[in-house]
Amino acid sequence: MRRIFCIAILAALLVPAADAHAATRTFFAFHRYSNTNSYLTINRQDVYTGAILSQQGFRAGSGTTTDECAVGQGWLPAGWYDIVGHFDRYGGSKIQGRAWQLSDKRCYGGTGNLRTELFIHSEETSDNGQFCPTPYDDPFCWEGDYDYYSNGCIKLAHAQPYPSDIAKADNDWDAWDGRSGYFTAYSTLFVS
Amino acid sequence: MKRAVPLGVAVAVAAAALSIHLVTAGGTTARSGRAAVTHRGGVPSGAVVKARRVALAGRSAVLDVPASAPLLGSLGAVAVPSRDGGELAYNTWRWVKAIDWQQSLGSQGIQTGDVLGTPTLRIRDLRTGSERALEPGTFSAAWRSDGALAYVRGVTPDYLANTAYLRDVVVRASVNASPKVWTTSPGRYVVVGWAKHTLLVAEQNPGGSADLVAFRGPGDSRPLAISADFIAISPSGNAVLVAESYADSAVPAVREISTSDGTELARLPLAQIEDPVARTAVTWIDGPGHWVGNRIVMPASSGLLVLRATPSALAVEQVIHVDSATQPNGRLWEPRFEDASTRTVIAWSDLSGGQSGQSAELACDRYALTCVRGPAVPFAQAPRAIFDESGGE
Numbered sequence: 286m287r288r289i290f291c292i293a294i295l296a297a298l299l300v301p302a303a304d305a306h307a308a309t310r311t312f313f314a315f316h317r318y319s320n321t322n323s324y325l326t327i328n329r330q331d332v333y334t335g336a337i338l339s340q341q342g343f344r345a346g347s348g349t350t351t352d353e354c355a356v357g358q359g360w361l362p363a364g365w366y367d368i369v370g371h372f373d374r375y376g377g378s379k380i381q382g383r384a385w386q387l388s389d390k391r392c393y394g395g396t397g398n399l400r401t402e403l404f405i406h407s408e409e410t411s412d413n414g415q416f417c418p419t420p421y422d423d424p425f426c427w428e429g430d431y432d433y434y435s436n437g438c439i440k441l442a443h444a445q446p447y448p449s450d451i452a453k454a455d456n457d458w459d460a461w462d463g464r465s466g467y468f469t470a471y472s473t474l475f476v477s
Numbered sequence: 478m479k480r481a482v483p484l485g486v487a488v489a490v491a492a493a494a495l496s497i498h499l500v501t502a503g504g505t506t507a508r509s510g511r512a513a514v515t516h517r518g519g520v521p522s523g524a525v526v527k528a529r530r531v532a533l534a535g536r537s538a539v540l541d542v543p544a545s546a547p548l549l550g551s552l553g554a555v556a557v558p559s560r561d562g563g564e565l566a567y568n569t570w571r572w573v574k575a576i577d578w579q580q581s582l583g584s585q586g587i588q589t590g591d592v593l594g595t596p597t598l599r600i601r602d603l604r605t606g607s608e609r610a611l612e613p614g615t616f617s618a619a620w621r622s623d624g625a626l627a628y629v630r631g632v633t634p635d636y637l638a639n640t641a642y643l644r645d646v647v648v649r650a651s652v653n654a655s656p657k658v659w660t661t662s663p664g665r666y667v668v669v670g671w672a673k674h675t676l677l678v679a680e681q682n683p684g685g686s687a688d689l690v691a692f693r694g695p696g697d698s699r700p701l702a703i704s705a706d707f708i709a710i711s712p713s714g715n716a717v718l719v720a721e722s723y724a725d726s727a728v729p730a731v732r733e734i735s736t737s738d739g740t741e742l743a744r745l746p747l748a749q750i751e752d753p754v755a756r757t758a759v760t761w762i763d764g765p766g767h768w769v770g771n772r773i774v775m776p777a778s779s780g781l782l783v784l785r786a787t788p789s790a791l792a793v794e795q796v797i798h799v800d801s802a803t804q805p806n807g808r809l810w811e812p813r814f815e816d817a818s819t820r821t822v823i824a825w826s827d828l829s830g831g832q833s834g835q836s837a838e839l840a841c842d843r844y845a846l847t848c849v850r851g852p853a854v855p856f857a858q859a860p861r862a863i864f865d866e867s868g869g870e
Contacts, residue, residue, distance in 0.1 A: 317805075320760075349722045349761045350778065351805040354827070356550040357686055357706070358722065358763060367583035369639045379685025388582045388639050389593070391547065393806065393827065395578025396834055396856040398550030399593075402641060402683040422727040424685075434723040436686050471583040 309338060311462040313368075313385075313405070313474040317360055321346045321433035325405070325441065327454050329461045341457055343450040346433025346440045353400075354392040357436045362392040362400055366474040370467045371458060374411045380438075381425055382409035383455040386467075387474060400437060405474075407443040407451035408432050415443065507783065507795040507843045509753040514799065514839070514848045522838060523813050523823040524863040526556045526567065527854065533603070533863055534562055540601060541608045544861070545570040548596055548636060549617050551810065552667045552679065552687075552707075553765060556863045558603075559620045564652065565601045565863070566618040566626060569610075570594055573635075582638055589639040596636065598628055600652050612656070614644070617668045619676070622870045624651050627676050632663045641665065646678055646692065659695045666690075669707045669765075670866035672714040672736035679707050686725050689717070691736060701739045702732065707866075708764035708775050711786070714869020716742060718773055718786070720762040723747075731762055731784065733791055745784070745791040752779040754798040765866055767813045774812045774822050779803065781812055781822060781841065795843060804829060809839065811862040820844055825860050828853055836860065 309329050316324045325345035329338045348360030370386035377384075384406040391399050408427045410416050417426035427443040434440075441451040448456065464470065524533045528543040546555045546568035556567035572594045577585060587593070596616040601608045614631035621627070629644040636642050643663035647656040660666065665681035669689070678698075679687040689702040705719035708731070717736050721729035733743040748758045759778045766775030772794065773784045780799030785792045801807045806827050815821035822841045828834075836859035841848040854860070 349724050350763070350808060352808040352827075353806060354551060355763065355808065356552055357681065358724075358761065364579045365581040365584065367581040367639075369583075369589050377683055379682045386639075388589075391576070391578040393856060394834065395576065397547070397827075399547040399636075400550075401548075401639075404684050406684065422725065424725075428727070431723055431727050436684060436722075436724045438684050467589070469583045469589060472581045 308332065309461065311458060311470075311473070315345065315347070315361065315439055315474060315476045317347065317351075317363075317476065320348050320351065320360060321430055323347055323360075323439075325439060325454070327457045327461075329457075339457075339461070341453055343441055343454060344433070345450075347435055348437050349434050354397040355437075356398055356400065359392070359400075359437055361387075361403065361437065361439060361476050362390045362397075363394070363476050364390060365472045366390060366403075366476065368468075368470040368473040371462075371465050373455065373459075373465065374413070375406070376411040379424060379436075380404055380406045381411040382407060382413050382443075383451050385458075385474075388469075403438055405439040405441065405454075407441050407449070409443045409451065413452070505844060508846070509751075509793075509796040509798075510846050511754050511798045511800070512780065512841055512846045512848045514801065514850055516850045518852055522840075522851075522860065523815055524558070525838070525860040526863055527858040527860050530858075531556070531565065531863070533558060533565070536603070538601070538603065538606065540567065540599075542569045542599060543857070544568060545857075546596070546616060547594075548642065549667065551763075553617050553669060554811070554864050554866070555861045557618045557620060557865045558863055559624065559626075560622050560865075560867075561624070563602065563604055564620075565603055566620070566628070567599055567601065568616050568618075569597050569599055571597070587638050589637075591638045592635040593638045594636050595634055596631070600626075615647075617666075619668045619670045619867050620865055621671045621674065621676075621867065625649060626652055627659075627668050627671065629666050629668055630656070641683065646676070648676070657695055659692050660698070661696050670710045670868070672710050672717060672867070673869035675714075675736055677701070677707070677710065677717060677736065686722060689719055689734075691739070699739070701736070702734055705732065706763055708762070709766040709768040709773050710736070710866050710868040711768050712770070712868045714867070716786070716788070718764075718766070718768065718775075718784075720764070720775075721747075722761055731791060733786055743786065743789055743791040745793070750777070750782065750793055750796060752798055753796055755779070755803075759796070763808075765811060765864075767864070768868070769814045769817060769819050772814070772819050774814060774819075776802075776809050776812060776824070780809055781824070783819075783822075783843065797841065797843070797846070799839075799841075799848060801826065801829075806833075811864070813862050813864060815840070823862070825862070827856065827859075
């Protein structure tokens, strides 16, 4: 019920900011409950009425601590973010595959540290597969719930049954928004 | 007879436990448990900087510019004293415009690549009160025992929104000497301290944890630890303590590593460190901490953790549970032993609830298991510790 209420508020807030030429817009909402068991929704909204036309929600993780100012450890700071890039085959040293890059954010409502280079991602290879060469925690392999821990980003599962959560979110984004590469989608993630 | 032996052992164990309890109740040793927090107007402060106000070695001063390090954040000290105590290197930051951080940058007309702000290290001569600024784009400093100063310098003076801020590690033989670049290519470097004449640097990875790298000179570097958060350097400079996290390992541990060759000297899994109140293993350990003698204090998910280190082993001495530190945005930052006795730990914390946006200092008596909390101040004036993690001559 609380979650539905939050989405309703978000929907109302988003209407004035929406592009008047577009019929719908896509946004994420991330509700922080714990480092390994929070909740991310992707939403398609009618820009004129504010109605949520489609929505899909996923278990998601963020950080290893619940202090949003802990650089590289704390969960994602609260507030609005732009999405400044979306990639289906991101090829970073620590992050690969399907990913959204977020705008910078200063924690504690704007009084604390500057958190940078933040993403929504999973543990998969750049071609959206799995690389699990050891019996330990491999960085591009989704072994289990411990993989929801992150260094401050939002993480979605790449786990069976397929399509995985990261695949569903990516499919929704591609179908509803469609942008990829570097761009700026204004106020497209809200973290509470 | 068969029953008498275990009975005797049990009596001996009970007696030993009783004696330990009596000793600790008397407040002469450290034991794990919940620390009772009381509020008081004044707290015995260590060396701290609060925006422009500095208290160090019994002296106070007013800096020309407020100390601030939003980009360095929790990865290092905002102000770093030279070994002889004559100079203070401190981080400053200038925002180019006011930003509402509850909103997104784009909604305020700030695009990727726009200048957000500029970090600049400043050096204050504590004897004369004079100050000078180093190059724009500099932050994160550590002093070598001979007066050399290491720091990082951005490839551009300004931090640009939503972009990687790459920087070089540079070293000045003295404050007045010209800077020499030690890195072969710019990266996401943060100086953590000197271990004798070896410079330890954390290299951050986008979206990932940091690696610890050792520099012996210009272009001469090697990795010390992969995916490890820096905690502290030993006073001798022979060892460094790092912590793994659950983000990178299913069985994370605290590791003691030789600074000379990267050998792992000791390892203590987080699963073996129990929060005495929650009765579960701690879930994270972080730095920077403080290493005095063979004891190291550091922030942990319970509040504070004190370890004992030898050249070949790590052991838990005390796990202190501080209720407020287990709440969101409540962790303790930059704990420091007050003196060589290691009895009192001074840290600071952000406050929540009705005091959100404010910070306060805590002084914790490890024997009495009590913490005294100082007055709440705005976060911009948070009482941040002044320290240099460097060790060894």
